Amino acid sequence: MNKFLLPLGIFIVLVALLAVGLNLNPREVPSPLIGKPAPAFTVPQLHSPEKTFSPQDMLGKVWLFNVWASWCVSCREEHPILVEFARTGMVPIVGLDYKDKREDGQRWLARFGNPYSIVPFDADGRVGIDYGVYGVPETYLIDKAGVIRFKQIGPITPEVLEKKIIPLVQELNK
Amino acid sequence: MTPELGHFALILSLWVALAQGVLPLVGAQRNQPQWIAIARPATTASFLLVAIAFACLTWSFYINDFSIAYVAAHSNTQLPTMYRISAVWGGHEGSLLLWVLMLAGWAQAVALFSRQLPDAMVARVLGVLGLVMFGLLAFVLLTSNPFERLLPAAEEGRSLNPLLQDPGLVYHPPMLYMGYVGMSVAFAFAIAALLAGQLDAAWARWSRPWTTVAWIFLTLGIALGSWWAYYELGWGGWWFWDPVENASFMPWLVATALIHSLAVTEKRGSFKNWTVLLAIAAFSLSLLGTFLVRSGVLTSVHAFATDPRRGIFILILLAIVVGSSLLLFALRAPKVSLGGRFSLLSRETLLLVNNVLLVVACGAVLLGTLYPLIIDALGLGKLSVGPPYFNAVFVPIMLPLLVLVAAGPIARWKQAELGDIVRRLWPAAVVALLAGIALPMLAGEWHGYVALALALAAWIIAAIVLQTIQRLKAGTGNPPPSWWGMQIAHFGLAAFVIGVAMVGSYEEERDVRMSPGETVTVGGHTFKFLGVEDVRGPNYTAARGSFELSKDGKMLRILHPEKRNYDSSAMPMTEAAIDAGLTRDVYVSLGEPLEGAAWAVRVYFKPFVDWIWGGCLLMSLGGLVAAADRRYRLKARTATKTVATGAMAA
Numbered sequence: 001m002n003k004f005l006l007p008l009g010i011f012i013v014l015v016a017l018l019a020v021g022l023n024l025n026p027r028e029v030p031s032p033l034i035g036k037p038a039p040a041f042t043v044p045q046l047h048s049p050e051k052t053f054s055p056q057d058m059l060g061k062v063w064l065f066n067v068w069a070s071w072c073v074s075c076r077e078e079h080p081i082l083v084e085f086a087r088t089g090m091v092p093i094v095g096l097d098y099k100d101k102r103e104d105g106q107r108w109l110a111r112f113g114n115p116y117s118i119v120p121f122d123a124d125g126r127v128g129i130d131y132g133v134y135g136v137p138e139t140y141l142i143d144k145a146g147v148i149r150f151k152q153i154g155p156i157t158p159e160v161l162e163k164k165i166i167p168l169v170q171e172l173n174k
Numbered sequence: 175m176t177p178e179l180g181h182f183a184l185i186l187s188l189w190v191a192l193a194q195g196v197l198p199l200v201g202a203q204r205n206q207p208q209w210i211a212i213a214r215p216a217t218t219a220s221f222l223l224v225a226i227a228f229a230c231l232t233w234s235f236y237i238n239d240f241s242i243a244y245v246a247a248h249s250n251t252q253l254p255t256m257y258r259i260s261a262v263w264g265g266h267e268g269s270l271l272l273w274v275l276m277l278a279g280w281a282q283a284v285a286l287f288s289r290q291l292p293d294a295m296v297a298r299v300l301g302v303l304g305l306v307m308f309g310l311l312a313f314v315l316l317t318s319n320p321f322e323r324l325l326p327a328a329e330e331g332r333s334l335n336p337l338l339q340d341p342g343l344v345y346h347p348p349m350l351y352m353g354y355v356g357m358s359v360a361f362a363f364a365i366a367a368l369l370a371g372q373l374d375a376a377w378a379r380w381s382r383p384w385t386t387v388a389w390i391f392l393t394l395g396i397a398l399g400s401w402w403a404y405y406e407l408g409w410g411g412w413w414f415w416d417p418v419e420n421a422s423f424m425p426w427l428v429a430t431a432l433i434h435s436l437a438v439t440e441k442r443g444s445f446k447n448w449t450v451l452l453a454i455a456a457f458s459l460s461l462l463g464t465f466l467v468r469s470g471v472l473t474s475v476h477a478f479a480t481d482p483r484r485g486i487f488i489l490i491l492l493a494i495v496v497g498s499s500l501l502l503f504a505l506r507a508p509k510v511s512l513g514g515r516f517s518l519l520s521r522e523t524l525l526l527v528n529n530v531l532l533v534v535a536c537g538a539v540l541l542g543t544l545y546p547l548i549i550d551a552l553g554l555g556k557l558s559v560g561p562p563y564f565n566a567v568f569v570p571i572m573l574p575l576l577v578l579v580a581a582g583p584i585a586r587w588k589q590a591e592l593g594d595i596v597r598r599l600w601p602a603a604v605v606a607l608l609a610g611i612a613l614p615m616l617a618g619e620w621h622g623y624v625a626l627a628l629a630l631a632a633w634i635i636a637a638i639v640l641q642t643i644q645r646l647k648a649g650t651g652n653p654p655p656s657w658w659g660m661q662i663a664h665f666g667l668a669a670f671v672i673g674v675a676m677v678g679s680y681e682e683e684r685d686v687r688m689s690p691g692e693t694v695t696v697g698g699h700t701f702k703f704l705g706v707e708d709v710r711g712p713n714y715t716a717a718r719g720s721f722e723l724s725k726d727g728k729m730l731r732i733l734h735p736e737k738r739n740y741d742s743s744a745m746p747m748t749e750a751a752i753d754a755g756l757t758r759d760v761y762v763s764l765g766e767p768l769e770g771a772a773w774a775v776r777v778y779f780k781p782f783v784d785w786i787w788g789g790c791l792l793m794s795l796g797g798l799v800a801a802a803d804r805r806y807r808l809k810a811r812t813a814t815k816t817v818a819t820g821a822m823a824a
Binding site: 002004005007008011012014015017018019020021022069071072073080083110111112113 | 447507560683
């Protein structure tokens with residue numbers, strides 16, 4: 001066996017992986033969760049660890065469930081839009097701080113503004129697994145019965161907000 | 175008419191590039207002087223044609239020709255002229271055309287500055303570059319034609335992303351591409367040497383200056399990008415381990431290994447296979463970076479508009495270019511002689527360790543960048559890898575490198591003596607120890623991390639000073655420019671480490687609510703908020719804040735951070751105001767307006783942050799000094815014949 005073939009071998013494996021990767025879209029995965037009840041969980045809150053949050057608390061309301069982290073670059077891109085949107089008070093936004101350090105998350109919100117009505121804290125990413133989170137930020141729109149109606153992967157853009165989220169919220173609130 | 179002319183020039187250049195790629199290579203293998211002679215004129219022709227195409231596109235931007243889809247998508251009449259020009263490379267199609275223009279430019283430079291090299295060698299190098307160019311031109315023409323017409327023409331363009339309307343964008347991509355694309359020259363030299371079966375010291379000497387110059391551009395390009403992110407994104411960070419940043423950093427790591435390994439190949443004839451492999455890897459990673467950025471397989475803040483057809487095309491191009499190079503390597507490498515032997519403690523060994531560390535670091539970055547993709551491709555789920563991974567993995571790999579960088583230049587080739595190295599370096603170790611203990615205390619608080627980093631930086635600097643004194647005392651004359659270049663670059667590395675450590679440990683930031691007249695203090699600097707007024711820019715309106723910066727009661731200057739709303743975009747942009755200094759930056763940016771005249775304000779104190787980019791500048795300067803060494807420009811035509819035959823016989 002020619003040891004000089006090794007680099008070529010490694011490269012072929014890499015190309016094969018890239019070829020497979022090309023057929024997957026990192027921003028658009030079919031979410032099996034749409035139309036299903038939001039998975040249940042109970043986690044402590046970011047600012048007061050003694051309090052907990054669970055999706056059951058939100059039953060009867062239409063709400064946005066946004067997953068973010070202080071280490072996430074795209075979240076900073078999205079954040080001003082959320083802050084702006086939260087001012088309208090159209091829908092409560094719950095912001096799950098995902099795989100983060102408690103103090104980092106708190107500092108981040110203090111710095112960039114806090115659009116969230118409640119901030120649950122998911123230190124080890126357990127909730128993320130149930131929700132199929134694979135990249136932050138992600139956002140779910142959940143209806144009064146606790147069913148997921150819409151999922152945005154990657155940052156919310158003003159376009160998505162105006163064309164998809166706001167009309168859907170208005171419809172669900174009727 | 176102009177776009178058609180550009181399109182036509184581009185099509186023509188595709189076929190000229192094919193001729194440039196095929197004829198000289200065949201000619202060199204068969205030893206046909208007429209075909210070899212085609213290399214230089216064909217290179218010039220393809221360069222001129224691509225330059226014409228690029229000029230046509232630039233002109234279309236200048237005159238606001240919105241009948242071209244690409245222009246309409248990236249410019250508008252409100253855009254200041256400078257940004258209209260830089261908008262040429264503000265999107266996928268144009269930046270790819272810039273890529274090709276640079277490739278043609280590098281090939282043209284090789285054709286011009288290679289008079290002293292054997293014609294067959296030059297023909298092979300230009301031929302390889304021609305083939306790469308053919309592939310990229312086909313990519314432009316088939317999937318990303320910037321000259322596509324928009325019928326009916328748009329009334330007004332969509333304008334450039336406001337984030338990109340900044341002097342940083344005018345310089346950053348061209349610099350970065352010069353570096354990326356410059357790696358193709360080192361690659362072409364390596365392939366030419368493999369084709370000729372002529373891997374020897376002469377080959378290493380020829381490719382060294384080219385590699386170094388490309389590395390300089392890459393260093394500057396990355397530094398500019400980091401600096402741009404620092405002041406334009408307004409987050410105060412300077413590196414985010416974003417996939418696109420990593421895409422430029424990986425070739426840099428390998429290119430750094432390559433310039434060190436080339437030194438061994440040139441001086442000692444060793445590491446030939448390894449050096450060739452690094453040259454192939456450096457360019458492959460540049461191509462891989464292009465693939466990652468433009469195919470949409472990874473999500474990134476830099477993402478271009480993506481199109482799956484483009485991804486497939488680049489992947490095929492990557493597979494052909496890199497696959498055939500590695501196959502050629504596998505066929506030729508077993509016949510290459512091993513070169514000079516060396517003992518376990520020698521400069522060769524130290525440089526080998528340098529290479530291994532840099533390559534492992536690159537591997538770690540590559541793994542982190544591709545991991546989400548690999549997991550996804552294997553159907554194991556979706557995830558993202560963040561800075562915690564990169565910091566945890568990358569820093570420990572770099573620490574031994576910083577220890578060894580001081581010893582490398584002192585160790586003798588072939589066989590070094592530990593006693594000798596210790597005798598010459600012990601004062602540096604003392605300085606390092608003292609610096610590690612004392613400096614963090616002077617700076618404020620003592621942390622293990624910052625103490626270690628400062629000790630290592632002091633160790634490197636002290637070793638450079640010692641070596642310079644010893645070298646000048648030895649009476650062997652003034653050291654050559656390549657020696658000075660190395661020392662300057664290593665000094666730059668130390669400065670970089672100081673910057674990273676200081677800003678990482680002692681930066682201060684405050685987020686406060688301020689009403690006019692109120693003050694806030696960070697790092698001994700006081701900001702007095704004077705108020706906010708509305709101003710109108712060329713294509714935006716802005717809320718412009720005024721802050722009076724003072725230290726110890728002495729007024730320094732007025733700072734004006736802005737919050738801009740561009741006419742063509744819904745996203746507000748934050749323009750931070752920075753007072754830069756040798757030992758600190760102070761940085762203020764406007765947050766959200768609060769009730770009354772109050773604003774949320776963010777202020778930073780960033781000690782030594784400019785040393786990060788200053789260090790990169792010094793590294794580039796060192797490269798420049800080294801590349802200017804006269805010996806690269808000596809006549810090589812006669813000398814190489816004997817070396818070449820000797821190498822083949824071995």
